[in-house]
């Protein structure tokens with residue numbers, strides 16, 4: 509996945525443009541910039557990439573999720589349905605708004621189970637946030653149907669799925685709003701950065717203002733801008749956008765390498781009858797950022813994960829035992845360990861987590877191994893790795 513692995517002269521050139529004229533901020537200072545508008549140029553490029561009418565760059569993927577929710581009016585006391593398997597950023601972004609994350613089971617797609625979503629809906633539910641984990645996606649038709657039926661927003665966290673498609677559409681562009689991250693380990697990187705995409709003009713205008721102190725960005729004189737509503741600072745800098753601009757131009761190349769490396773490993777593992785791959789919904793095309801597969805049970809997954817580590821197969825994760833990506837180890841959420849007071853409404857809203865169990869999610873995550881697909885591997889390296897992985901799995905079933 510990581511764009512930082514293939515990093516060089518193009519990125520340096522774009523960054524130097526910014527350093528040469530000294531305007532490190534994305535807004536204003538028109539006279540000093542010698543025509544360089546890196547954030548604007550990146551937004552324009554991303555509109556094509558994501559086939560989306562509007563793109564708002566922000567400072568991170570976490571900020572993107574929070575800004576997307578805020579832009580659609582989600583806030584204090586609202587419930588947002590999210591999956592048990594994602595990065596901790598998902599619930600942080602919801603909590604930041606004083607809203608309540610409602611965690612529900614995933615299915616064999618490793619994304620939200622539409623049936624679990626439907627049974628978690630209450631009169632407080634405002635949005636469903638599907639996380640397109642590890643380069644693939646949930647059943648978007650079913651999720652869209654649930655949202656339409658109950659008049660809920662559908663938000664896509666596509667931070668790990670740049671380049672994935674569903675019925676020909678880029679992941680992130682299917683829901684009401686889509687969110688991306690360009691942090692250091694994502695498919696393309698800005699160092700730090702993120703984007704909100706939407707076809708809804710109001711949500712876009714809200715995102716544009718909200719992510720820059722509520723400034724309305726109207727007119728040529730930045731000092732004369734007014735504040736139609738309260739905002740905060742989730743701006744990206746020109747330096748970060750410059751890096752992203754070089755990276756996004758190489759996205760087709762990155763996706764090609766990812767697909768080649770993914771396919772070699774997938775084919776080698778297909779020879780092991782006990783290996784079962786994640787479900788990709790009909791009409792879906794994975795971005796190939798990760799290869800995900802299931803082993804027969806928790807014990808074999810633990811053994812294989814350990815054997816990979818001790819035999820130099822890096823970048824493979826057994827999320828069941830990790831506290832970054834799966835509910836089982838998220839004690840800081842379950843116990844609401846916050847530096848500052850949290851409202852009683854949110855505490856009450858989260859109290860379900862103390863007793864709730866997630867057998868269905870456990871059954872998938874316990875058996876799942878998730879292998880990051882790197883861009884820097886040569887074809888020979890991938891072939892050797894793929895063979896070794898298949899052998900290690902067979903030896904540790």
Ligand SMILES: *Cc1c(COP(=O)(O)O)cnc(C)c1O
Nearest residue numbers: 568569570595597667668689691
């Ligand atoms: C990386 C990631 C985020 C957060 O992105 P940052 O840019 O690191 O804040 C959110 N959701 C998912 C699924 C991610 O992988």
